[in-house]
Amino acid sequence: MPVLEIKGLSKNFGGLRALSNFSLTLAENEIVGLIGPNGAGKTTVFNLITGVFPVSSGSIEFMGKNILGMKPFKINRLGIARTFQNIRLFKQCSVLDNVRAVFHSRTGYGLLDAFLHTPRYSAGEEQIYAKSMELLETMNLADRAGMTAASLPYGDQRRLEIARALAGEPRLLLLDEPAAGMNPAEASALVDLIRFIRDRFKLTILLIEHQMGVVMNVCERLVVLDFGEVIATGLPEEVRTNQKVLEAYLGKGVTVA
Numbered sequence: 001m002p003v004l005e006i007k008g009l010s011k012n013f014g015g016l017r018a019l020s021n022f023s024l025t026l027a028e029n030e031i032v033g034l035i036g037p038n039g040a041g042k043t044t045v046f047n048l049i050t051g052v053f054p055v056s057s058g059s060i061e062f063m064g065k066n067i068l069g070m071k072p073f074k075i076n077r078l079g080i081a082r083t084f085q086n087i088r089l090f091k092q093c094s095v096l097d098n099v100r101a102v103f104h105s106r107t108g109y110g111l112l113d114a115f116l117h118t119p120r121y122s123a124g125e126e127q128i129y130a131k132s133m134e135l136l137e138t139m140n141l142a143d144r145a146g147m148t149a150a151s152l153p154y155g156d157q158r159r160l161e162i163a164r165a166l167a168g169e170p171r172l173l174l175l176d177e178p179a180a181g182m183n184p185a186e187a188s189a190l191v192d193l194i195r196f197i198r199d200r201f202k203l204t205i206l207l208i209e210h211q212m213g214v215v216m217n218v219c220e221r222l223v224v225l226d227f228g229e230v231i232a233t234g235l236p237e238e239v240r241t242n243q244k245v246l247e248a249y250l251g252k253g254v255t256v257a
């Protein structure tokens with residue numbers, strides 16, 4: 001069974017067709033790149049998968065289940081997590097609390113347990129602390145657990161956002177420009193990290209990225225959008241030399257040496 005199956009997906013914003021007849025199937029453990037010039041419709045795909053916007057037409061199934069019309073939190077609970085182009089963290093909270101908050105939102109105990117500090121609450125808190133620190137360790141952020149998120153360098157903030165997504169124990173991870181603002185060394189480390197978390201957490205990953213070095217190194221397959229339409233799909237080396245793709249990025253008349 002595919003992890004994700006999208007068929008004939010379209011989205012109109014008023015008179016603008018942001019996405020047109022988009023189809024995509026993701027198998028377990030794949031890392032697939034969704035690329036294309038600015039305004040091509042990439043983030044719209046993420047927003048439709050995660051239930052942020054209603055679709056205009058088409059279908060989306062996750063693990064064989066129709067997720068159309070579901071609220072974003074419910075889709076997240078089913079196992080789809082995402083990061084954002086503009087990093088979304090609790091900036092004034094500690095790195096640890098940023099991750100802890102995600103685990104907290106999934107605990108079974110209620111306000112009364114917390115107020116009375118019941119054994120259930122204490123055991124839960126210890127477990128959440130251990131799980132949060134383990135995740136920070138994995139993301140190479142454990143030594144910064146006590147710092148505020150806002151004080152982290154940009155690359156670390158991006159990794160913290162991925163840690164928060166992973167705390168939700170997803171099967172499908174959507175990464176929106178994870179390398180944005182990273183220097184070449186950070187971007188290269190990110191490629192290794194993405195592969196590592198895919199293997200460690202048995203994830204399927206769909207990733208939007210403009211840094212071609214990252215895309216070519218980490219993605220096993222690419223889908224290219226332009227003006228809301230798929231103009232190419234295939235292996236990175238095939239897409240790299242595709243004439244339509246070159247024209248979409250660089251303009252007509254471009255050739256590859």
Ligand SMILES: Nc1ncnc2c1ncn2[C@@H]1O[C@H](COP(=O)(O)OP(=O)(O)OP(=O)(O)O)[C@@H](O)[C@H]1O
Pocket residue numbers: 013016018036037038039040041042043044045085
């Ligand atoms: N909420 C919205 N309301 C109206 N138009 C929107 C909305 N969201 C996206 N669009 C439009 O849909 C088109 C696709 O936008 P989208 O953000 O999906 O592109 P993108 O490929 O992610 O671009 P970028 O690489 O610049 O992030 C654009 O023309 C954009 O202006």
